[in-house]
Amino acid sequence: MKKLFAIIVAAALCLGLAAPAFAADDLLISPAPADGVNVYVTIVDAGDMALIQAPVYVTDVDTDGALTINDALIAAHTKYYKDGADGFVTHTGDYGLAIDKLWGVENGGSYMYYLNDGMAWSLVDPISEGAYITAYGFQDLEGWSDVYTFFDKPTATVAAGGTIELTLKGYDWMLDPNGGASPMANVNIYVDGEAVGTATDSEGKVSITLGKVGTYAIYAISDTAFLTPAICTVKVGFADVPADEWYTAAVNFCYSNGWIVGESDSAFCPAANMSAAQYMTIIYRMGVMYGIYDGTLATEGENWQEAASVINADCGIAIADLNADIRRDEMAYVTAYLLRKLGITGGNAEAFTDSAESAYAEAIEYIHSVGAVDGYEDNSFRPAASIERSEAAQVIYKMANILPEV
Numbered sequence: 560m561k562k563l564f565a566i567i568v569a570a571a572l573c574l575g576l577a578a579p580a581f582a583a584d585d586l587l588i589s590p591a592p593a594d595g596v597n598v599y600v601t602i603v604d605a606g607d608m609a610l611i612q613a614p615v616y617v618t619d620v621d622t623d624g625a626l627t628i629n630d631a632l633i634a635a636h637t638k639y640y641k642d643g644a645d646g647f648v649t650h651t652g653d654y655g656l657a658i659d660k661l662w663g664v665e666n667g668g669s670y671m672y673y674l675n676d677g678m679a680w681s682l683v684d685p686i687s688e689g690a691y692i693t694a695y696g697f698q699d700l701e702g703w704s705d706v707y708t709f710f711d712k713p714t715a716t717v718a719a720g721g722t723i724e725l726t727l728k729g730y731d732w733m734l735d736p737n738g739g740a741s742p743m744a745n746v747n748i749y750v751d752g753e754a755v756g757t758a759t760d761s762e763g764k765v766s767i768t769l770g771k772v773g774t775y776a777i778y779a780i781s782d783t784a785f786l787t788p789a790i791c792t793v794k795v796g797f798a799d800v801p802a803d804e805w806y807t808a809a810v811n812f813c814y815s816n817g818w819i820v821g822e823s824d825s826a827f828c829p830a831a832n833m834s835a836a837q838y839m840t841i842i843y844r845m846g847v848m849y850g851i852y853d854g855t856l857a858t859e860g861e862n863w864q865e866a867a868s869v870i871n872a873d874c875g876i877a878i879a880d881l882n883a884d885i886r887r888d889e890m891a892y893v894t895a896y897l898l899r900k901l902g903i904t905g906g907n908a909e910a911f912t913d914s915a916e917s918a919y920a921e922a923i924e925y926i927h928s929v930g931a932v933d934g935y936e937d938n939s940f941r942p943a944a945s946i947e948r949s950e951a952a953q954v955i956y957k958m959a960n961i962l963p964e965v
Contacts, residue, residue, distance in 0.1 A: 594618055596626055596688045599713075600635040603695035603787050604662045610639055611776055612713065612792050617686065628672055629656060629682040631692050636662070649682065656682040661696050669697040671787075676709040678730065678738070699785045706731045708743055708779055708789040715791055718798040719825030720770050727763040727779050727789055746786065749778040769795045771824040772814070797827035804829070806949035809956035816959075818844050819952055820859075829949035836881035838890055838951055839867035842897050845955070846870075849962065851900055870896075888917035888942035894931055894954060895922040901962060903929050909938070917942035931957045 595618040602609040613635060617626055620633045632647050640646035640662060648660035658670040672679055672694040674686065686692065691713050697705045708729035717723045727743040734741035742763030748755050750767065759765045759779065769775055772795050779789040800810050810827055813819040818841050822828040840858050843866035847854040856866035867881055874896035876889060885893075908928040914920045923940055926932050931954055934940045946954075 596686060596690070598631050598686055598688075598690040598692055600631055601691070601693040601790060602632075602635065602662050603693070604664060605696060606698050606785075606788075608778075608788065608790075609662045610635060611790055612691065613639055623683065625683065626686050627683045628674060628679055628686060628692055628694075631686055631690075632661075632672070632682075632694055635692075658682070658694075661694055664696055666696045666700060669700055669703075671695055671697070671705070671707065673707055673709075676713070693787070695787050697785075705785040705787060706743075707787045708746070709740075710777070710779070710789045710791040713791060714793070716794045716796060717769060719772050719795050720768070720798060721795075722766050722768045723777075723791075723793055724764065724766050725777065725791055727759045727765065729786065729789075743779070743786070746779045746781050749780055750775050752776075752778070767793075769793060771795065772797055772821055797821055798825050800827050800829060804949075806953055809952040810949065812959065813841075813952045813955050816848075818955055819948075822948075827948065829947065829952075831948050832884040832945040833948050833951045834882055835871070835878045835885040835889065836864045836867040838885045838946070839870040839881070839893060840864070841951070841955060842893055843867065843870050845958070846897060846900070849901055851897075884945035886942065887940060887944050887946050888914075888919040888923055890946050890951065890954065891926050891932070891940075891942075892919040892922040894958065895925050898926065898929060898931065898958065898962075903961060905929055911938060911940040913939045914942060926954075930961050933957075 595616055598615055598617055599612040600610055600615050601612055615631060615634045615638060617631045617634045619626055620630045629649065633644055636647040637644045642663065646660065646663040649656050649658055657668060659665060659668060661670050672682070672692065674684055675691050697703060699705050706729045708727055711726040711728070715723050727746055728740040729743045730738060731741055732738065742761070744759055744761045744763060746759045748757050748759070748765055748767060750769070755767060757765060757767070767777060775793045775795065777791045777793055780786070797810070800807060806829060810819070810829065814821070822831065840863065843852055843856065844858055846852040856869055857863055858866045864881060870893065871878055871881060874893055876892050878885070878889060905925045906928040908924065910924055911927065911934050914923040917923060919942070923942060927934065932940070
């Protein structure tokens with residue numbers, strides 16, 4: 560079997576949760592401006608994965624007045640290939656636009672491409688927002704036996720410890736002379752390039768159990784036939800974070816950015832209180848992303864509190880016991896510390912009814928004015944209360960929406 564080398568895994572995808580927690584729109588890179596669309600491009604280089612559902616913003620690069628597969632492949636090479644757009648070359652012949660070079664490889668014009676797992680008519684087929692495009696060069700340049708395979712879904716979500724059910728199909732002319740997609744049996748399954756010891760059944764079906772929160776690429780690979788690997792990107796979410804809670808989007812976002820981790824491989828514990836050390840560690844991680852800290856301090860492992868201790872001293876709050884629950888007003892003070900370091904200017908907001916009860920009233924009102932917190936329905940802040948992990952995730956999520964892009 561050829562080695563699997565994923566240059567780009569779809570890391571931009573938002574983390575899914577217990578039940579399917581994102582729709583197609585949640586997978587998009589950003590809202591598409593009027594002159595372009597966001598799509599996902601997979602490129603297979605002689606059986607190896609060059610791109611895996613890589614997010615690409617597509618405009619009319621070839622200036623033909625339409626957004627097409629050709630535009631998407633130019634954009635994907637421009638963004639991801641080492642030599643940019645030079646890795647993709649086409650010419651116009653008797654049968655229209657044709658590929659001469661894909662991912663830097665010239666094989667005499669033996670290339671194929673699919674749109675949303677369906678056979679495309681030409682490179683100038685139109686594309687729309689959220690489309691999936693796959694292009695590959697033939698491996699079998701004599702018998703032309705390469706079979707394009709695909710799972711019944713390109714992406715999926717499952718809770719940690721849950722099982723994903725997939726069906727593998729392929730366009731095999733020997734199985735269906737009419738060109739229809741047929742179930743692909745006895746094809747080995749790999750997760751992130753590692754064999755999992757299972758294969759598709761006679762109907763092309765397979766079940767895979769994934770126990771740890773994260774993003775996984777599931778492949779279908781044959782050792783005996785020339786199959787273009789099918790791919791399903793699976794988001795495994797926390798088993799204790801439902802799909803429709805008020806904090807779900809915040810937990811997804813914070814976890815996918817590496818700012819907040821779970822209490823275990825499968826549990827987030829949204830109702831548990833957050834300690835001062837945990838919250839300060841999050842602030843440090845965000846500071847690293849924005850260039851305030853160099854990232855050399857520990858935020859995991861046995862010495863994970865190392866970064867928290869530095870934040871504790873730097874911000875001037877000096878909480879004596881970092882293992883204790885952080886109070887909501889202490890959280891406000893530490894949050895304000897980071898926002899001010901990043902140059903976020905306070906605005907105007909209605910004062911909370913009880914913020915004056917805290918020694919950190921000014922910090923509370925500041926983070927309220929910039930939109931980092933909302934308070935409770937009765938317009939209180941409850942400064943002396945501990946902050947839950949779900950609430951902390953919401954604060955970080957709100958912070959990210961007002962911080963500059965990096």
